Amino acid sequence: MTNDFLPVIVGTDINAYTMAISFHQEYGITPQLIGQAPLSFTEWSSITTQIEYHQDLRAPGRFVPILMDFAKRHAGKPLLLIGTNDAYVRLIVEHAAQLGQAYRFNYPTLALLNTFQHKSDFYQLCDQCGIPHPVTKTVTCTLPVPQFDETGLRYPVIVKPNDTVKYMYMQFAGKEKVFKCADQAALDQVLGLLAENGYRESVLVQEYIPGGDDALWDSVVYVDRNHRAEMVTLAQVVLQEHDRTAIGNYTALIARFEAELMNQLADFLEAVGYTGYANFDMKRDPRDGQIKIFEANTRQGRASYYITGLGQNLARNLVDDCIKGECKPRVLAKGDFLYSIVPKYVLHHFVKSPGLHREIDQLIGAKHWVNPLFYPADLNGKRRRFLLLRQLNYVRKYYRNRILTSSQGK
Numbered sequence: 001m002t003n004d005f006l007p008v009i010v011g012t013d014i015n016a017y018t019m020a021i022s023f024h025q026e027y028g029i030t031p032q033l034i035g036q037a038p039l040s041f042t043e044w045s046s047i048t049t050q051i052e053y054h055q056d057l058r059a060p061g062r063f064v065p066i067l068m069d070f071a072k073r074h075a076g077k078p079l080l081l082i083g084t085n086d087a088y089v090r091l092i093v094e095h096a097a098q099l100g101q102a103y104r105f106n107y108p109t110l111a112l113l114n115t116f117q118h119k120s121d122f123y124q125l126c127d128q129c130g131i132p133h134p135v136t137k138t139v140t141c142t143l144p145v146p147q148f149d150e151t152g153l154r155y156p157v158i159v160k161p162n163d164t165v166k167y168m169y170m171q172f173a174g175k176e177k178v179f180k181c182a183d184q185a186a187l188d189q190v191l192g193l194l195a196e197n198g199y200r201e202s203v204l205v206q207e208y209i210p211g212g213d214d215a216l217w218d219s220v221v222y223v224d225r226n227h228r229a230e231m232v233t234l235a236q237v238v239l240q241e242h243d244r245t246a247i248g249n250y251t252a253l254i255a256r257f258e259a260e261l262m263n264q265l266a267d268f269l270e271a272v273g274y275t276g277y278a279n280f281d282m283k284r285d286p287r288d289g290q291i292k293i294f295e296a297n298t299r300q301g302r303a304s305y306y307i308t309g310l311g312q313n314l315a316r317n318l319v320d321d322c323i324k325g326e327c328k329p330r331v332l333a334k335g336d337f338l339y340s341i342v343p344k345y346v347l348h349h350f351v352k353s354p355g356l357h358r359e360i361d362q363l364i365g366a367k368h369w370v371n372p373l374f375y376p377a378d379l380n381g382k383r384r385r386f387l388l389l390r391q392l393n394y395v396r397k398y399y400r401n402r403i404l405t406s407s408q409g410k
Contacts, residue, residue, distance in 0.1 A: 011084030044383035071102035229266035306339035
């Protein structure tokens with residue numbers, strides 16, 4: 001096969017960068033990026049030199065004309081379309097009929113996308129398929145704050161918006177990605193804060209599963225356009241972001257292998273008719289030993305590049321399916337591999353488990369690890385300086401959050 005196709009990546013963030021280097025690493029291709037604004041991950045890269053910026057990319061009625069205009073200017077070769085956040089994926093799926101005339105892509109139907117992106121609907125689907133998840137209740141944000149039925153829940157609880165796409169665009173003082181509430185008074189305060197700032201949709205009140213960062217788990221599954229799960233990976237989280245606005249963004253993972261769980265996730269996606277990448281966020285509950293699902297992103301995640309270390313290039317799965325039309329048997333990826341976007345210093349000082357410390361040292365010593373932001377073929381000096389400063393900033397951020405957490409008694 002010749003590499004006579006063009007990847008078109010929508011977005012300019014870290015997810016866009018790791019997708020771009022995946023295409024470059026596998027096929028020697030410089031992808032096209034289309035984004036709303038410059039971000040340092042991609043703006044200063046020698047790999048992502050083809051970028052178009054459109055400030056109105058997410059404005060009503062503009063997404064399709066912008067992409068179709070690009071397609072007209074690049075007619076004659078297959079265009080492979082990839083979204084890098086929930087909002088862009090939604091726009092692609094909502095306009096799949098029009099965009100499908102010019103682009104190839106693989107995403108779930110709009111009905112299934114709605115189910116996955118609205119967490120209460122997603123948990124109902126999990127219940128139907130026997131997939132464990134935390135005890136969860138739904139409440140609508142209104143003023144005055146409604147009386148909440150606590151039956152079956154134990155404090156502390158986690159509060160998170162049901163409509164993640166709408167919440168993503170909101171900006172207000174006190175906003176956090178998720179809120180942790182120790183009691184009813186704290187819960188009422190959070191519900192009031194959301195309602196007062198214009199979020200009047202439903203929120204999930206979910207029992208908190210105890211455990212640190214290393215109790216979290218990640219899985220990436222690729223389901224082809226014929227609804228067959230071709231590839232499954234699993235990883236244990238080593239560290240996540242500790243800033244309150246970024247909780248849930250993983251900064252270091254180690255690949256794991258649990259065939260029963262991996263097959264269960266793949267079978268679940270096949271059973272509901274899913275297609276495309278799915279990225280599961282999960283946590284092992286020490287009270288019963290079960291790994292319970294928080295959510296499944298309808299795309300590759302920002303940390304999904306770790307699958308490359310297991311021989312499953314992010315780009316290749318899409319190309320084999322959408323460009324080459326290949327059908328492949330299911331692979332449960334296995335291997336010893338560490339993914340980290342934080343410096344070794346942070347790993348050594350903020351990972352609490354002695355066993356994980358030993359494993360990290362072994363993987364780094366054996367060169368079974370990667371920080372994808374330092375992609376060797378990306379030679380832009382300005383970007384390298386930015387990344388070195390960013391590594392130093394990670395050290396400051398983790399120390400700052402350690403101090404804040406200690407002062408708050410959490």
